[in-house]
Amino acid sequence: MLTQAAIALGNIFAWPNFGFLTLGTLVGIVVGCLPGLTATMALALLVPFTFTMPAMQGLIMLGGLYIGAMYGGAISATLINTPGTPSAIATTFDGFPLAKKGMAQHSLVAAAYSSMIGGLFGTVLLLFLSPPLARMALQFGPAEYFWMAVFGLTIIATLSTESILKGLIGGALGLLLSTVGISPIAGDVRFTFGIPSLQGGIDLIVALIGFFSLPQVLEMVEEYHVNKHIGAFSPKPGITLEVVKELTRKPGLLLRSSLVGTIVGIIPGAGGNIASLLSYNEAVRWSSRPEEFGQGTIDGVAAAEAANNAVVPGALTPLLTLGIPGSPAAAVFLGTLLLHGLRPGPELFTEFGEITYALIFSLAVSSVVMFVMGVCGSQWFARMINFPISFLAPMVTFLSVIGSYAIRNNYLDVVAMLGFGFLGYVSRKLGFHPGPIVLGLILGPMAEQGLVQGMIIGRASGSIIQYFFCRPLSAVFILLSFISALWPFLAKSYRRQMKRG
Amino acid sequence: MSRLVWALLIFLAAVSLSVSAAPFPAKPITYIICFDPGGQSDLEARRQQPLLEELLGTPVIVQYKVGGGGSLGWAELASSPPDGHTIAGINIPHIILQPLLRGDAGYSTDSIIPVALFQATPIGLAVPKDSPWQTLDDFIAYAKANPGAITVGGSGTYSGHHLAHLQLEKLTNTQLSYVPFTGAAPQVAAFLGGHIAAMLANSNDLVLHRDKLRVLAFGARERFSLLPDAPTFLELGLDMIPSIDRGVGVPKGTPPEQVAILERAFLAIMERPEIQEAMISQGFVPLRMSREECEDYIQQMTVEYGAILQELNITGAQ
Amino acid sequence: MFNSDLTAASLLLGICTLTWARAMHFSPMGGVFVRFVIGILALLGFILLLKGLWLPEMVLVKGTGDYRLVLLVALLMTFYVALIPYLGFLVASILLFALTCWLLDRRAHAEKHFLRSCSAGIGLTLLFFFAFKYGLSVPLPMGVLWG
Numbered sequence: 001m002l003t004q005a006a007i008a009l010g011n012i013f014a015w016p017n018f019g020f021l022t023l024g025t026l027v028g029i030v031v032g033c034l035p036g037l038t039a040t041m042a043l044a045l046l047v048p049f050t051f052t053m054p055a056m057q058g059l060i061m062l063g064g065l066y067i068g069a070m071y072g073g074a075i076s077a078t079l080i081n082t083p084g085t086p087s088a089i090a091t092t093f094d095g096f097p098l099a100k101k102g103m104a105q106h107s108l109v110a111a112a113y114s115s116m117i118g119g120l121f122g123t124v125l126l127l128f129l130s131p132p133l134a135r136m137a138l139q140f141g142p143a144e145y146f147w148m149a150v151f152g153l154t155i156i157a158t159l160s161t162e163s164i165l166k167g168l169i170g171g172a173l174g175l176l177l178s179t180v181g182i183s184p185i186a187g188d189v190r191f192t193f194g195i196p197s198l199q200g201g202i203d204l205i206v207a208l209i210g211f212f213s214l215p216q217v218l219e220m221v222e223e224y225h226v227n228k229h230i231g232a233f234s235p236k237p238g239i240t241l242e243v244v245k246e247l248t249r250k251p252g253l254l255l256r257s258s259l260v261g262t263i264v265g266i267i268p269g270a271g272g273n274i275a276s277l278l279s280y281n282e283a284v285r286w287s288s289r290p291e292e293f294g295q296g297t298i299d300g301v302a303a304a305e306a307a308n309n310a311v312v313p314g315a316l317t318p319l320l321t322l323g324i325p326g327s328p329a330a331a332v333f334l335g336t337l338l339l340h341g342l343r344p345g346p347e348l349f350t351e352f353g354e355i356t357y358a359l360i361f362s363l364a365v366s367s368v369v370m371f372v373m374g375v376c377g378s379q380w381f382a383r384m385i386n387f388p389i390s391f392l393a394p395m396v397t398f399l400s401v402i403g404s405y406a407i408r409n410n411y412l413d414v415v416a417m418l419g420f421g422f423l424g425y426v427s428r429k430l431g432f433h434p435g436p437i438v439l440g441l442i443l444g445p446m447a448e449q450g451l452v453q454g455m456i457i458g459r460a461s462g463s464i465i466q467y468f469f470c471r472p473l474s475a476v477f478i479l480l481s482f483i484s485a486l487w488p489f490l491a492k493s494y495r496r497q498m499k500r501g
Numbered sequence: 502m503s504r505l506v507w508a509l510l511i512f513l514a515a516v517s518l519s520v521s522a523a524p525f526p527a528k529p530i531t532y533i534i535c536f537d538p539g540g541q542s543d544l545e546a547r548r549q550q551p552l553l554e555e556l557l558g559t560p561v562i563v564q565y566k567v568g569g570g571g572s573l574g575w576a577e578l579a580s581s582p583p584d585g586h587t588i589a590g591i592n593i594p595h596i597i598l599q600p601l602l603r604g605d606a607g608y609s610t611d612s613i614i615p616v617a618l619f620q621a622t623p624i625g626l627a628v629p630k631d632s633p634w635q636t637l638d639d640f641i642a643y644a645k646a647n648p649g650a651i652t653v654g655g656s657g658t659y660s661g662h663h664l665a666h667l668q669l670e671k672l673t674n675t676q677l678s679y680v681p682f683t684g685a686a687p688q689v690a691a692f693l694g695g696h697i698a699a700m701l702a703n704s705n706d707l708v709l710h711r712d713k714l715r716v717l718a719f720g721a722r723e724r725f726s727l728l729p730d731a732p733t734f735l736e737l738g739l740d741m742i743p744s745i746d747r748g749v750g751v752p753k754g755t756p757p758e759q760v761a762i763l764e765r766a767f768l769a770i771m772e773r774p775e776i777q778e779a780m781i782s783q784g785f786v787p788l789r790m791s792r793e794e795c796e797d798y799i800q801q802m803t804v805e806y807g808a809i810l811q812e813l814n815i816t817g818a819q
Numbered sequence: 820m821f822n823s824d825l826t827a828a829s830l831l832l833g834i835c836t837l838t839w840a841r842a843m844h845f846s847p848m849g850g851v852f853v854r855f856v857i858g859i860l861a862l863l864g865f866i867l868l869l870k871g872l873w874l875p876e877m878v879l880v881k882g883t884g885d886y887r888l889v890l891l892v893a894l895l896m897t898f899y900v901a902l903i904p905y906l907g908f909l910v911a912s913i914l915l916f917a918l919t920c921w922l923l924d925r926r927a928h929a930e931k932h933f934l935r936s937c938s939a940g941i942g943l944t945l946l947f948f949f950a951f952k953y954g955l956s957v958p959l960p961m962g963v964l965w966g
Contacts, residue, residue, distance in 0.1 A: 040537070040538050041565070043538065043539070044538030044539055044543060044547075044565075045955060047539075047544075047547050048550055048551070051547075051551070138690060138693050139694060140694065141691060141694060141696035142691070166827075166867075168863055169827075169831065172856055172860040173834075176834075176853070176857065179852065179856070181568070181569065182569050182570055182572070183848075184570075184657065184681075184683040185849065186681070186845075186847075186850075187602065187657065187659045187660075187846075188845045188846050188849030188850070189603050190841075190845065190849065191838065194605065196572065196573075196606065196607025197573065197576070197607070199568065199572050199603070199607065200567070200568020201569075217896075218889050218892060221885070221888050221889050221892045222885055222888070222889050223883075224888060225888075226883070268686055268687060268690045269690075318690070322690075322693060323689075323709050324690045324693070325539075325686050328539065331540065332538055333539075335539045335540075335544045338709075338783050339544060339547075339548070345712070388936070390920050390924045390932070390936055391936040391939060391940070393892065393923065395940070397896055397915060397919075398912050398915060398943070401900065402908075402947055402951065402959065405957075406951065406955070408565070408568060409564055410566070411903070411960065414900055415900060421896070425889075425893075430826070431823065431876070432827075444856075445683075447852070448852040449687075452681075452848050452851060453680050453682070455848075456678055457652050457678070457696065459678065460649055460650055460651070460652045460678035461650070563956065564956065564958075
């Protein structure tokens with residue numbers, strides 16, 4: 001194993017392999033920052049090129065791309081408040097407020113640095129602990145998915161700063177929206193109103209672009225007579241060092257976020273979007289100054305970005321050991337492995353060890369490459385904030401249209417995106433924020449599938465109640481959900497006590 | 502009426518062809534994939550892409566149109582101009598079942614002309630390696646003694662897997678609990694984690710995970726070389742060959758000459774031994790079904806599935 | 820000023836009634852989650868209604884914002900999306916850039932500004948159009964006029 005790993009590491013740095021890895025990372029960052037272009041799509045586009053390459057070269061290029069795309073989402077999240085990939089939803093919460101304050105570069109550097117830490121952390125876990133971690137992934141059955149979705153929904157308590165009631169309503173609306181289309185479980189045609197195009201359901205990315213970007217454009221326009229710019233950015237030396245120093249002083253934040261990301265990544269069916277939201281939530285919970293979150297703090301950006309990059313090695317863990325892809329993007333890796341005649345399982349680590357270790361190391365190496373690119377590019381990207389709104393407004397509209405079209409080559413998605421945009425603007429005025437709605441949309445399918453499958457299995461085994469409540473991992477999630485839902489009240493009373501004492 | 506339209510369309514196409522005598526293909530061909538990137542339909546298209554480009558002498562652009570279990574892509578295909586420049590991967594039984602079961606799937610089965618079928622994915626019934634059931638008889642005996650107690654996982658409802666489950670129940674006179682999953686990955690994960698007792702899975706997944714499972718019955722006419730110990734349903738006396746077949750189709754109204762050119766290209770690809778070997782090693786059964794054979798096959802399956810659905814009193818009026 | 824809670828609550832209860840009417844016809848397994856969610860939504864809507872009656876939250880519609888401009892830009896966005904099938908993506912986008920710049924900058928009389936924004940818009944549109952078509956094989960709609 002050791003010699004194979006050493007050879008693999010040597011191969012990565014050999015020419016032209018390192019060139020392909022760098023190219024993959026760069027393409028990933030570009031694709032990631034464009035809303036509507038997903039890592040999965042870019043990976044699939046690269047697959048034909050990997051036919052003509054040796055398996056190892058192709059895989060490390062794909063590895064670099066996956067890592068790059070996870071970071072790229074942070075760029076558009078910071079600059080135009082639109083998550084470039086669904087994994088960057090939580091990055092918008094603090095990234096954009098930072099940009100408004102003129103600290104766009106702080107946000108971009110924090111994202112690059114924490115993404116690198118997340119990628120490195122996840123890679124170490126993948127390298128040393130993949131068999132036990134993959135076994136953990138198998139513990140998740142329908143009941144566990146259901147309770148995990150419930151646990152995820154408790155984040156609403158953190159996301160809705162103004163009114164928990166409105167947050168809950170937004171979450172429930174999101175859950176309802178997630179049921180549009182053909183039911184994946186029962187085959188029912190639901191809420192399509194006779195439009196065949198709606199059978200595919202509401203694409204998460206279309207909703208994300210609509211809810212996050214268009215309302216932002218309209219809000220910029222609303223204040224246009226006062227502010228001709230979103231914020232002002234003037235490059236200063238030393239920002240990188242300052243951000244890196246500040247984050248390094250918080251190893252707990254980075255490690256916790258990376259751990260959350262890796263674990264969520266390992267669980268098939270839960271990806272970067274859930275990981276970064278959960279990690280953001282934990283960052284708020286454990287912070288000594290929770291009130292700063294949402295106002296623009298680099299801690300928020302770091303929590304989200306460390307988690308979504310740690311998802312990458314996490315998602316590859318069950319793939320390499322068991323042949324089960326942990327995310328849609330990991331499915332493309334599975335396809336590539338199979339096309340090159342490699343079968344996931346123990347042989348991958350023995351007979352084909354050189355290729356497998358090269359893929360694993362490529363995640364770590366491209367994380368570092370990504371950090372360097374991110375830091376070098378941050379100054380130039382941050383300047384975008386200085387564009388006048390009269391140019392930014394049509395540009396963001398244009399990017400939203402192109403992104404929502406590209407995701408499924410469907411004009412109706414553009415119309416839906418526009419509808420969500422207007423809905424998002426009006427509901428913001430009424431005090432409903434897009435966070436909980438999107439959370440419901442993400443977790444809805446997971447909750448529904450878990451519930452229905454669990455009911456069928458429970459009925460077959462004799463008791464539905466017993467199936468849902470009497471399993472150890474389920475019990476853990478139920479307990480966590482309770483703690484999480486009651487946390488704001490607990491924290492409040494704790495602080496009151498502290499004051500008194 | 503529809504025949505008249507048909508004749509008219511063919512006539513018009515023939516006229517336009519003879520007038521312009523446009524060489525085919527005249528521009529890049531769009532190959533619509535109705536399932537996620539990285540899925541089997543995608544991988545097969547990616548494998549064919551360079552060969553098609555070589556044989557047809559034009560770029561082939563793979564385009565994803567994912568959703569509704571494939572219906573979004575097929576609806577797009579059915580409404581594309583029938584000039585042979587838009588083709589889509591088709592799956593059987595999907596393109597038969599969706600129009601039957603949904604009020605309006607956005608396309609009808611006969612709005613798609615099959616060009617060729619190139620791959621079969623037999624469906625097998627598998628249990629974990631440590632399961633007490635050694636043979637299908639053990640399985641059936643347990644199911645008879647404990648109606649509804651065995652959970653069988655599969656992908657989707659009213660899908661190939663679900664119909665295989667319904668057929669199995671009917672032919673063995675048992676009652677099983679079918680647990681639908683959204684795809685192969687979550688289904689296999691639940692199976693390996695012991696959350697379901699058995700699963701109906703595609704041959705490629707059975708081959709991929711063959712060390713950890715036992716295939717009790719397999720949906721092909723003869724045994725598969727990579728799963729030599731798995732008997733077929735037919736061998737076990739059950740008259741069913743559950744399988745998912747993949748191919749390509751064009752919109753109705755595409756001139757027959759152009760369909761023939763596409764058909765020749767796809768069949769030529771399937772003649773290559775390296776393509777056949779690669780398919781088998783991944784757990785697929787290579788097919789070389791011509792357009793005529795496909796049409797007969799689809800016709801036959803439509804009758805068969807229609808009968809199953811009618812017997813179970815399932816209609817698409819929703 | 821108007822009572823936003825009551826508006827939102829009645830809207831929600833309307834959605835619940837509408838969706839419930841549809842969800843009644845779903846199969847048992849396809850409907851269980853939907854009905855569960857509608858139930859929760861109705862409950863929350865009812866609580867919001869009560870809150871709107873006892874502790875109403877008033878929303879200022881006339882704030883400092885320039886809502887006339889917002890409406891105009893929203894209309895422009897709608898026209899943009901509606902025109903794409905006819906004019907094609909390229910032309911519609913160039914129009915969007917030009918019109919938005921004109922709408923936002925007309926009071927500033929900044930012709931130079933306007934020209935710069937427009938040309939940047941055209942460049943960006945062309946870049947994306949060709950990058951998507953050839954790099955990502957996503958052909959953006961050309962519109963009926965251009966075939």
